[in-house]
Amino acid sequence: MVINTYIYIILFSLILLSLNTIQVFSANSNSSNPYILSCGSSKDSIDSDGRKWSSDSQYISGNSTTAKAQYQDPSLPSEVPYMSARIFSSSSSYKLSVSPKQRLWLRLHFYPSSYNSLDKSSSYFDVTANGFTLLKNFSASITAEALTQAYIVKEFSLIPIASGNLNITFTPSSSHNNSFAFVNGIEVIPMPELFQTANMVGFDDQIIDEQSSTLQTMFRLNVGGQYVGPANDSAGIKRTWYDDSPYLFGAAFGVTFQAEKNVSIQYPSNVSESVAPVDVYSTARSMGPDPKINSNYNLTWVFQVDSNFTYVVRFHFCELQLTKVNQRVFDIYVNNQTAQPAADVIGWTGKIGVPLYKDYAVFVRDETGDDELWVALHPTVSMKPEFYDALLNGLEIFKMNDTRGNLAGPNPVPSQMLQDAEEATAGANNPSPRAGGSKNKGLVIGGVTGGAAGVVVAAAVCIVVYHRKKKSQESGVGAWLPLYGTSTTMTSRKSGTNTGSTSHVSSLAAALCRHFSLSEIKHGTKNFDESQVIGVGGFGKVYKGLIDGGSMKVAIKRSNPSSEQGVNEFQTEIEMLSKLRHRHLVSLIGFCEEEGEMILVYDYMANGTLREHLYKSNKPPLSWKQRLEICIGAARGLHYLHTGARYTIIHRDVKTTNILLDENWVAKVSDFGLSKTGPNLQQTHVSTMVKGSFGYLDPEYFRRQQLTEKSDVYSFGVVLFEVLCARPALNATLPKEQVSLGDWALHCQKRGALHEIIDPHLKGAQINPECLKKFAETAEKCLSDHGLDRPSMGDVLWNLEFALQLLDHPGEGSVVAEVRASDACAMHIATLGIEEESSTASVPVDGLTDSSVVFSQFVNQQGR
Incomplete structure (x- = not known):
């Protein structure tokens, strides 16, 4: 008995030793760990x-x-x-x-x-x-x-x-x-091994062995769906799936849809979830419901690639609507060659909601000098299916190594169209351009995702459509990169480094502005300590600082030395703000221009930007009355710019990040780096290069490159809907029709469904119907497609004041409306502006240089 006990102890010890050895081996071996x-x-x-x-x-x-x-x-x-x-x-x-x-x-x-x-x-x-x-x-x-x-x-x-x-x-x-x-x-x-074999397009008997090749991911698209980030990818692979719409050719976008609640995605035994996540298979793009239209066009995507390589094109399919064979049958083309005739997803899978994928290989030759890979779908009319339609859920394109083990292509070359687009859509808030291009070689997975698209962001729909049409009209072909950001700029810094001997500021502006030494700025920001950073923009970082021995708190905006923008914005900001003083405009205290630095010093705004109180923040939501009062304050500031000087001043970058809030929640318009003096009485507009931020950009200004104060009105209309709905002006993660807040809000307003997209924090008793109606009507008019149909900023201000009165005194709307007359309104608005004025500069804004004329706050008290 004792012997047996010893044997058990020895055996147990050997087992523990073996387990420990295995654990040590596993800990020291990274073979299965990323x-x-x-x-x-x-x-x-x-x-x-x-x-x-x-x-x-x-x-x-x-x-x-x-x-x-x-x-x-x-x-x-x-x-x-x-x-x-x-x-x-x-x-x-x-x-x-x-x-x-x-x-x-x-x-x-x-x-x-x-x-x-x-x-x-x-x-x-x-x-x-x-x-x-x-x-x-x-x-x-x-x-x-x-x-x-x-x-x-x-x-x-x-x-x-x-x-x-x-x-x-x-x-x-x-x-x-x-x-x-x-x-x-x-x-x-x-x-896991996700690659097997692929049929070579154009060669019935040729099979490509994917398993023996190293591949580069060129494109990975969630067709008909939203951006899927690494955190939502399957099997811990951490891939990124982008929106496919930027790559669609022509105006035929088809329609997108997603699985109904009663349709569940069920992976078959031969397709693991690691191939693609459920989010990819549960959304799709089809051609649409009209058989006559569908039979006369291809649903087409175009991609820029490197020539003289073989590419694997992986199509992901999952039928989400139909249940029978021969209901939806279509041909698949790759580079104008038939890759798959009579594709029938139900015929392949047997039932709805079952994913599968098909791989096809194609060799792209350098014959035309235009290295493109085309993918197209077309109904198989000869099969007489029930519906003339096609379907696609996801698409991946991989480059295979050549016989020398090479995957490298040339560095991409910016296309002329991209350069034109950058010049036409330059803006103030990002240090590098964010527009789509059409002839970029060696495309990559990655980019500015920011939790969305990038990607994708891609995202300024009107810009994309405009340039796609322009490109297709010129050459008949086109391919598109996602618009990964919402603001662009092409303002270039002058070559060389400013040492202080040459100033970018006029003597008049310098005389009206305090000049700070660099040592004062460094002392006030603890030598630009990162702990003092309160914001980052295209111009550079913004620091919280102290001046005058620590007695005054300020915001210090420092130009990024490596940024390609700055000089023009720096100069314009000083030229403008040195001559303007108003309660609802951010006050410029001074500047510093030493040792290559360009620094602006402003009043400190304790409550930051309007946007950070609307969404993507842990701060408590603003009440409706607070929001309305903030909009009124911003409108007063913009109205002053449009009518309070000798010439109209057009801001050109009105958005919620450029409306700041002081410690008393008073709204102040900021960031005048793109501002421009408007037309005089003999002009109707100013012809100028388009600048601004995607999502807020006046479409008429973009189309005609003719700037008026009504461009600010359009941007402000987007701000009003942003305040009401508490969502970004552009959100590329939403379905295509909802990406642009301005477009989506107008759509909801016209069908009487605006209440569905209002910020949930505001629903209930916060907004009475009369107030909401007046506010929404005002925002809607601001977003009129033509500038002549938009109200002036003075009318916008009057309507917002009216909405506030309706909030405080519901039921009095008809009485107030009868009292209002156009002349009385103009005088009322002028008086409002004078009462809000904190001080009036004693220099004109006539070209921003003439000091011989003193301007009053309102040159024409009758309004414009």
């Missing part, structure tokens, strides 16, 4: 999505240095991993232990910025991984500029590595002087 590396970081860190990024220091060999980016682009989704970088002056490698039998996702993150005074335009380098050339003579700076993205993510699917060691090598290009390599983040994620 690597999420923040390059150049000395410690582990967490990104904005809660993902942990580890330091890369233990995996790097060779000569390298670490650096911090000098500027954080507002469109970066997170500081991690983009604000730190690993810099290579010679060939260096990362060595990672991986499973020898598992395919890997490799993602390389690049943020081209200024690091250790290195010129980002000098960075050209190669990247190889275990014998495969991933990038050759790659310039992240050129790529980001051409693709109008702040950062770049290159994604590759690597074949299993027999040695179990993954070597990623960065080599500065020898063909460029002072070249260096850099990387901000590296992800190596074990993945």
Whole structure:
């Protein structure tokens, strides 16, 4: 008995020892664990999505240095991993232990910025991984500029590595002087085998073996659906799925829809959820209900790619509406060749709600010099289906390595159309352009996502449609990148560095503004300490500061030295605000222009921007009366700009981030960097390059490039709906018809359903029907397509005051309306403006330079 007990003890001890050995082996083997590396970081860190990024220091060999980016682009989704970088002056490698039998996702993150005074335009380098050339003579700076993205993510699917060691090598290009390599983040994620074989389009008997190839992700689209971020991807693979609409060719968008509640997505045994998430298969794009129209056009997408490579085009299908064979049958074309005749999703799957995917391979030759890949769907009329229609749920395009193990294409070249678009849609709030392009080679997965589209953002619908039509009219072809941001700019900083010998400020403006020394500014901001940052814009960071021995709190806006905008905005802001003083305009206290710095000093606005009190904030919601009073204050400020000086001043960038709130919740219009003196009495408009922010931009101004004060009225109309609905002016994550708040609110208003999109915090007793009706009617008139149909800012102000009176005294609307007359209104508004005036500058705004005439607050008391 004792012997048996000893035997059991020995056996139990051996089992524990074996388990411990296995655990130790597993802990020391990274074969099944992902690597999420923040390059150049000395410690582990967490990104904005809660993902942990580890330091890369233990995996790097060779000569390298670490650096911090000098500027954080507002469109970066997170500081991690983009604000730190690993810099290579010679060939260096990362060595990672991986499973020898598992395919890997490799993602390389690049943020081209200024690091250790290195010129980002000098960075050209190669990247190889275990014998495969991933990038050759790659310039992240050129790529980001051409693709109008702040950062770049290159994604590759690597074949299993027999040695179990993954070597990623960065080599500065020898063909460029002072070249260096850099990387901000590296992800190596074990993945299931998602690749098998693909039929070669145009060759019935040729099969392409995907499993033996390393591939680069070129496009990954949730067709007919919204942006799907890494956090919502399947199987922990952390992929990003973008909206497909920017790539659609022509005006035929088809229709989008999603699965009804009674349709559940059921993956078959031969399709795992790791292929694509439920969000992709539960939405779709079809051609629409009209068989005559559908039989005469193709539903087409166009993509820019690198020539002389083979591409795998993966189509994701899931029937969400029909249940029988031969109800929806269509042909699939890739580069004008039939890839699949008579595709019938129900015929393939047997029932509704079952996902599947089909892979087709095509070789893109460099024959025309226009490297494009076309995908098209068309009803199979010969099969006489019940519905002449086609369907697609998702689309992926992968580049395959060539016979030399190469995947690298050339750096992209900005198209002329992109340059024209940038010039036509320049704005003030982002340091880099955010518009779509049509001839960008070497496209990448990644970009400015910001929790949405990017991506996608893509997102300023009127801009996209305008340029798509323009391109198709000119050449008959076109491909589109998502619009990842909502504001653009092409204002360039003058070459050279200002040392203080040459000023960008006129002597008159300088005389009216206080000049601060750089040492005063540094002292007031604790040497530009990051803890003092209260905002970031296209001009640069905004710091909270103290001046005059700490007795006065101010906001200090510092131009980003590496930004390509600044001089014009700096000069215009001072020229304008030095001559304007009004209770509802932000006051400029002074400026600093030393040692290449351009700094503006304003009154401190304790309650920040209007937008941060509406959404995407933990701050308590504003009451309806507060919102109405804030709108009235902003309207007073804009009305003063339009009528209170010798010439009209047009703001050109009215939006909720440019309406600031002081400690007493008084609204003040800010950011006059794009402002322009309006037409005189002999003119109806000012012809000028289009500038502004997507979502707020006057469509008539964009079409005709003719600026009037009614452009501000349109933008203010969007602000009114933004205040009412508490959602962004553009939201690319919503269905296409809801992306633009202005368009969607007008649609809801016209069908009597505006109450459905009002901020839930306001529903109930906060707004009485009369007040809501007057407010909504005012916003609707502001958004009239033609400027002549829009009210003046004075009329807008009167109507908002009227709405406030209806809120305080419901039922008195008819009495007030009868009293109002146009002349009385003009005088009433003028009086309101005078009463709100805090002080009046003693210089005119006549070209902003003439000091010989003193302007009164209202030149014409009868209004305009």
